[in-house]
Amino acid sequence: MDITTLIFCALVAILSGTTQALTGFGFVMVSMPLLILVFDPKTAVGLSLILSFFSIVALMYTVRVDTNWQLVKRIFGGAIVGLPVGLLVFSQIDVVNLKVYASLVILLMSLFGLKNYSFKFEPEQAEKYVIPTGIISGFLSGSVGMSGPPIALFLSSLDIEKEEFRATTLAFFLLIHPSSFISMFALGSLPLYTAKIALYLIPFVFTGMFIGRRLFDYVSNTLFNKIVLVLLIIVAGYSLVTSLI
Template sequence: MLFTTSWLVAALAVTLAATLQAVTGFGAALILVPLLVLAYNAHTAVGMTMVISFCSLLLLTFQVRKSIVKSMARNLSLGGLAGIPFGACVFIHFDVTRLKVIIALVTLAFALLLLLDWMPRRTFGPRAQAAVGAAGGFLGASVGMPGPPVVLFLNHQGVPKEQFRATTSAYFCLVYPASLFLLLALHALDRQAILTAISLIPFALLGQALGTGIFPRVSQELFRRGVPLLVTAVALYSLATTLF
């Protein structure tokens, strides 16, 4: 049903998440899943996040397509496709709440390492990129949050903000629909969740427009330092909302 308290909270969350996503190329799921879980059950929240994130990312990817690092996006995506079936198995058969706690703790640890510059920078090849993509595919299909491993990996590699945003959005544009179609084929998603998510798409487009206007004002250094800080904050928030 539209215009309920839960729907209005979701509309605000979608606008904020889409704004962040347009600035960074990620972030919608990191914010949406914890917030939507406050209003809906975990499986419904994950399904809604997949639909909303994909719709907003599709437009962003088209706008920034010239900045995509194609070889990296390809390797990440191939790995992502391999990880999705395992994530779908977890989504169907396991307690998603416990998995969210584990993910939040691992994400927090890596984000803090990056934030404190304790991880030496080096260039990793196609195999490492595919492995990171697989981790993202697994998380995308299981908890609707493919971002942490891919975002932290690209930030660790020192990818310029334009290429960072374009490459992550291109990767997510493949992972989300692939996860969504598999879960729908397995009858693991509620139809009402999909319809509710579709009703929220206008708010995703609003956030997309706001974020696109903010992006040019963000410096490369602020972007590099801000990404792990943002992931740290969201991991803490996700952990708090899941446990309490």
């Protein structure tokens, strides 16, 4: 990896780490479309998942008390169902199709979020969407490494504080990300040198996390929800453009 690529990846790691620490999700959504510019899509997916996992481990220590573990367990139960299907897609789909597929997934999820931004589920209504949300997230995690959008959209439709939103999302990622990238390595779908690249970038991820944690203290619940929505839209737009170039 040349110095120009390293600097670019370091900036991506800082931006992604900041986003993750601020909102609880978005690391892969931000990093993967950018890393695809310098790596093949499968390496970009794996690298994003590994770096995101390290940031989650570091963040969970400080936010664990805000986590809704019962909800996490149920969503993860659904994710285990969708993950194998996603991994099958990841191992079979070609490079070009994977890039286009990833971009379309983000775009569709973002448009759904825009349409339903002001909609809130009642507790009874939310119950029936927990498992399907997990299944979709598991599938997307295994196929394109992006389990975040379904979780973010579901949690943003609930009446919860920003602290619980961030902590619950991170806890789910703590479980699903290792399941994804370890399976990718085991299936031979992910190059081993991806782990070596990740080691170079971890310090920059932590730098971004420091910035994001400082910003979190100054963000209200209303502004937090708007940031989540805008993040989904920006990433969707950028991903679509890069997939068409």
